[in-house]
Amino acid sequence: SAVISQKPSRDICQRGTSLTIQCQVDSQVTMMFWYRQQPGQSLTLIATANQGSEATYESGFVIDKFPISRPNLTFSTLTVSNMSPEDSSIYLCSVGGSGTGLTDTQYFGPGTRLTVL
């Protein structure tokens, strides 16, 4: 499976500011996703990061709040904009599909623990 890293691993931010989370994969992957996991909760898909085009957002998530970039097949960023305490959560990058093929299995990065004061 791919090796996935995320930066930062954790951060404490003031409300009204923005934080950009980076996700790096050691091999090319077809699909990259961003999830949010609030304490004790399940994984909620924020968006699918599409290489070279705009991300596809799930219901309840908008580009102005969570802009996403995906400049190539190994890297993506998620920005949490104009943060409020309700944005405190773990943000997880996930990847699927290796090389030129399309496979189903998704693997997760280590997550970014965000606390907004």
Next chain:
Amino acid sequence: GENVEQHPSTLSVQEGDSAVIKCTYSDSASNYFPWYKQELGKRPQLIIDIRSNVGEKKDQRIAVTLNKTAKHFSLHITETQPEDSAVYFCAASPTARNTGGFKTIFGAGTRLFVKA
């Protein structure tokens, strides 16, 4: 869209006993069903998966069954050990080959406690 329900939310077993977690899904287009284990403070890790063309898959102490007609699938852990204690998530998605891309929907999770 897809909806995945998972039961129970909490499960406590004695070491050596079996544990069963059940999930149902709503979208008949789903044909890939992974299970993830998440230990405290760690990322979700894939432990087993099953595709719709098989009814059962086993890997050592872990097995998964799928009833596509009834749209439910289950995780079975035998001879449980304290290190099996974690949160387990079921999930469902259409396969990438069918859609040109895929989206995995997760269940709410089951917190498993294995008492020594």
